[in-house]
Amino acid sequence: MIPVLSYRLMQAVLVALMVGVLTFILTHALPGDMAFRIAAGRYGYDYVNAAAAAAVGAELGLGLPAWQALGYWLWDLLRLDLGQSLVSGEAVVDELRHQLGHSLQLAVAAVGLSMLLGPPIGILAGLHPGGRIDRLTLLLATVLRALPQFVIGILLVMLLAVQLGWLPAAGHGTAAHTLLPALTLALGLAAVACRVSRNAMQDVAGSAFYAFGRTKGLSERRVFSRHGLRNVAVPVLAHQAMQLVYLIEGVVVVETLFAWPGIGHALVHAIVARDVPMIQGTALVLGLMFVLMNALVDLLCHRIDPRRREA
Amino acid sequence: MQTATLVTPAAVTVERRLLNSRQRLGVGLLLALALLGFGLPLISDLDPARQNLSQILAAPSLAEPFGTDHLGRSMLARMASAVQLSLGLALLGVVTAAVPGVLLGVLAGWRGGWVDRCLTVLADTLLALPGLLLVLLLVAIAPGSFWALYVGIALVLWIEYFRVVRQTTVRLMVSPQIEASRLLGFGPGYILRRHLWPALAPVVLTLGAFGAATAILAIAALGFVSVGLRPPTAELGLMMTELLPYYHDAPWVLLQPITAVFLLVLALNLLAGGRKP
Numbered sequence: 001m002i003p004v005l006s007y008r009l010m011q012a013v014l015v016a017l018m019v020g021v022l023t024f025i026l027t028h029a030l031p032g033d034m035a036f037r038i039a040a041g042r043y044g045y046d047y048v049n050a051a052a053a054a055a056v057g058a059e060l061g062l063g064l065p066a067w068q069a070l071g072y073w074l075w076d077l078l079r080l081d082l083g084q085s086l087v088s089g090e091a092v093v094d095e096l097r098h099q100l101g102h103s104l105q106l107a108v109a110a111v112g113l114s115m116l117l118g119p120p121i122g123i124l125a126g127l128h129p130g131g132r133i134d135r136l137t138l139l140l141a142t143v144l145r146a147l148p149q150f151v152i153g154i155l156l157v158m159l160l161a162v163q164l165g166w167l168p169a170a171g172h173g174t175a176a177h178t179l180l181p182a183l184t185l186a187l188g189l190a191a192v193a194c195r196v197s198r199n200a201m202q203d204v205a206g207s208a209f210y211a212f213g214r215t216k217g218l219s220e221r222r223v224f225s226r227h228g229l230r231n232v233a234v235p236v237l238a239h240q241a242m243q244l245v246y247l248i249e250g251v252v253v254v255e256t257l258f259a260w261p262g263i264g265h266a267l268v269h270a271i272v273a274r275d276v277p278m279i280q281g282t283a284l285v286l287g288l289m290f291v292l293m294n295a296l297v298d299l300l301c302h303r304i305d306p307r308r309r310e311a
Numbered sequence: 312m313q314t315a316t317l318v319t320p321a322a323v324t325v326e327r328r329l330l331n332s333r334q335r336l337g338v339g340l341l342l343a344l345a346l347l348g349f350g351l352p353l354i355s356d357l358d359p360a361r362q363n364l365s366q367i368l369a370a371p372s373l374a375e376p377f378g379t380d381h382l383g384r385s386m387l388a389r390m391a392s393a394v395q396l397s398l399g400l401a402l403l404g405v406v407t408a409a410v411p412g413v414l415l416g417v418l419a420g421w422r423g424g425w426v427d428r429c430l431t432v433l434a435d436t437l438l439a440l441p442g443l444l445l446v447l448l449l450v451a452i453a454p455g456s457f458w459a460l461y462v463g464i465a466l467v468l469w470i471e472y473f474r475v476v477r478q479t480t481v482r483l484m485v486s487p488q489i490e491a492s493r494l495l496g497f498g499p500g501y502i503l504r505r506h507l508w509p510a511l512a513p514v515v516l517t518l519g520a521f522g523a524a525t526a527i528l529a530i531a532a533l534g535f536v537s538v539g540l541r542p543p544t545a546e547l548g549l550m551m552t553e554l555l556p557y558y559h560d561a562p563w564v565l566l567q568p569i570t571a572v573f574l575l576v577l578a579l580n581l582l583a584g585g586r587k588p
Contacts, residue, residue: 011439018440022448029452146577148528150535150548151569154555249443249532256536268536271451283448287440 004302008295015287020077023280024070082284083277085270092281095266100285103251103262106185107289109178110247111240113186118193119236125194126201126232137194144191149250153184153257181258185250189243196239200232207231234305241297248290263289337520337581340574348395357388359545371563380550380564381557389545390567396540397547397575400457401526404464405519412472413515417507419473420480421499427477434470442467443529450533455541464529468522475514483510520583524576531572547572 076083082092125134144152160180204210205228213223252264259265263282270278351357363379371378378386419427437445446463453459483489489506497505527547533539534548542549550568558565 011435014436014439018436018445019448022452026448026452142577142580143573146524146573146580147569148531148535148548148572148576150532151551151572154551154565154569158558245441248441252443252447253532253536267447268538271447271454271538274451279448279451283440283444286444290441290444291439 004298005295008291008298011294012288012291015291016077016284017074019280019283019287020074021070023276023283024073026279027276077280077284082281085275085278092277095278096263096281096285099261099263099266099282100289102260103255103264103289106178106181106255106260106262107247107251109182110185110189110250113182114189114193117186118190119197119232121190122194122197122236123201123228123232126198127205129198129202134198137198141191141195144187147188148253149184149188149246150253150257152187153181153254156180156184156187181254181260184254184257185247188246188250189240192243192246193236193240197232197236200235201228204228204231230304234301237297237301237304241294241301244290244293244297247293248286251286331584333581334584337578337583340578341582344394344571344575344578345398347391348393348398351387351391352395355388357385357391359384359388359392359543370561378561378564380554386564386567389550390571392545393547393550393568394571394575396545397527397530397572400461400464400530401523404461404468404526405522407461407465408468408522409472409515409519412469413476413511415469416473416476417480417503417511420477421484423481430473431477434473437466437470442525443532446529446533447538450538454538457540460530460533460539464526467529468526471518471522472515475518476511479511479514480507483507517583520579524579524583527572527575527579 080093082096084091085095121133121137125131125137128134147155157180210223210227213227214220218226251262252267254260255262255264256268263286266278267282267286269275270282363384366379375385376387380386380389415430419430445467446460449463449466450456450459483506486506489502492502492506530539530546531548531551534546534550535552537549537552540546540549542553547568551565554561554565554568
């Protein structure tokens, strides 16, 4: 358990370092004088002159050699001082705190929905491999996996919001607003979860201990809940961990599509506006969220099957 | 993957010749799309950027088999150009990622020691960040640039080859047949050719197909959120964003890039043979 978590901790440090270095390069690759840009961000473009820029440059140590500047940059990062947004002027940390809540809400809803959709159908299919449900879900999963999330989103909006008028197309606030973006993310996740749990169920149902459970007279239901479920859960969960990439990447795209006021939406906006501190902050949070979710899945897998030494 | 390590060289050639029916469907689809993307520009002088504002959102006709978009541009020309871009960039990215990925994977698995440790740490570092996020950050450095997109995609994709190839190599290097070859005095070149490559080839092919699909989805996603390539480039994701407001007037135009992405990714998934990467 400890090695697994320390590995994740190392990953978290690596994420911070990589995001720091990349955004550092980004700042230095931007055209224009940095002192002028920052001064403009502080005082407004109309009030900047060479003296103000020089003062800002001296204060922030912009004349330092690159490696020293990088050092300071990382030191600030370590103290979680992410600076201020060049666009709104507010502290990046405050904006992120606000957005993170929305993103987490969406992510939790998506994972929950996908768990309701994927594994139950997959288990049904796995109990009768080659049957009608099995073939139908294979087709559906193949189609869903070949569609990017935003296309699934567009199609859902067209169908559920525009044609049927059941759900609002964009915005947030109520549960109905959450459902459409969460469903968009969940369908892709569920497609994979469904196939993985189907394969796991087929393996478990064909195993010797499963057959023995039946031979000794346990009912179908009993043998499934005692011997089936737990053994199916581990591969499904482990695979879902890999799919967390899909969730984080999906948050960026799906939030943009639905104008959901979360981290992903903020990142895209920051990139378009070249708001470097915001880019750094949001990328950092998204990366750390990814590592944290992976760590949680590791813990969960360990709880379900303590025999596993490594994740 | 486990079966792949047991496959002898002779069996591999048989397997390669007899692609199963799904894989053949995938290859057929890919060839048809490649023909549209790379073949059409050779035989016609359609320009994906030429506007004709008196002819916007026209329905498909004999002159314009795919209709026209909101600026009166030929959808046939734009679709060909977009498919060419996605397919070309994906293939380029996959090849660029596969060559160093496989070589470094063999190196790390073969040599072990500090070489292995350094490379593994490097791979884990890149793995700690979701791929699209890494590409987004690189694209932010040089917005709208083809090169940033290409470097980002290759940088994300090589890890998978490295990890799988390294693992397979480690397992194979202690196998009796390689030990025998070494004892008989055969050099590294021979071992690579006769033992490692035949076992690695099918895995690399599978990873390549999945990687290309990932690349195509990533390019489209970046285009869709308007941080990838810039207009007037015909790019599948970008086209969807541009055409989204007109879906009510001309749904067939919006459906074209959607169908193209779907078919490209489906074809590559079929080619990969449904095996998990």
